[in-house]
Amino acid sequence: MPCEPDELRHVPLFELLDDDEARVLATRVEIRQFSPRQRIFKAGDPAEHGYVVMSGKAQVAMMDEDQQEVVVDEPTHGDFFGFASMLAQTDHQTTAFAMEETTCLEVGRDDIVALLMNRPMAGMDMLTVQARQIHASQNLVKTRVSRNANELIEEQSSFGERLADLVAHFGGSWSFIIFFAIVLVAYWGVNTRDGVGGS
Numbered sequence: 001m002p003c004e005p006d007e008l009r010h011v012p013l014f015e016l017l018d019d020d021e022a023r024v025l026a027t028r029v030e031i032r033q034f035s036p037r038q039r040i041f042k043a044g045d046p047a048e049h050g051y052v053v054m055s056g057k058a059q060v061a062m063m064d065e066d067q068q069e070v071v072v073d074e075p076t077h078g079d080f081f082g083f084a085s086m087l088a089q090t091d092h093q094t095t096a097f098a099m100e101e102t103t104c105l106e107v108g109r110d111d112i113v114a115l116l117m118n119r120p121m122a123g124m125d126m127l128t129v130q131a132r133q134i135h136a137s138q139n140l141v142k143t144r145v146s147r148n149a150n151e152l153i154e155e156q157s158s159f160g161e162r163l164a165d166l167v168a169h170f171g172g173s174w175s176f177i178i179f180f181a182i183v184l185v186a187y188w189g190v191n192t193r194d195g196v197g198g199s
Helices: 005-010 019-026 083-088 109-118 122-146 149-156 159-171 174-198
Strands: 030-034 039-041 049-055 058-063 069-073 095-098 102-108
Touching: 005 019, 005 049, 019 109, 049 083, 069 122, 083 102, 083 109, 102 109, 109 122
Parallel strands: none
Antiparallel strands: 030 102, 039 095, 049 102, 058 069, 058 095
């Protein structure tokens, strides 16, 4: 649905626009409503638009090399998502869902061009938001890399596999070797004594 100029005041990026600039931008962009778990776009879709969250919360995710879903961002009020692909005119690299009732401003590349011609410093605001998203992604990658590989394997192992691992671990330990040596010596001693007593 169309956007009213006053609604742009609720978006941090656009709150400094004067009335004329807000009117120009409002005639170009659309307000979109999304239901909980509704997909906003999926990886591989042409990136015709980027989105600014006006209310609610979205989730942006991608698949890693192991085909595990990785959440790269959870934008809330005033945050951008989908802008990198839209500006580069490539397909979306991520998939975005609304996590709750969410209202977004849908922005196209031509809308950004018109905005920057009227408000050049708005470009710096958008770059700042993009930098925050990059930092959030880098922190997420660091968190994933720091996880212990053995912990990940243990999480995915069945009960039987974990039991086999425990037996193998104990069987190859010094505790088992010493215990087995004591039992062997005791067994040898008992059998030797029985043999001597019986002869």
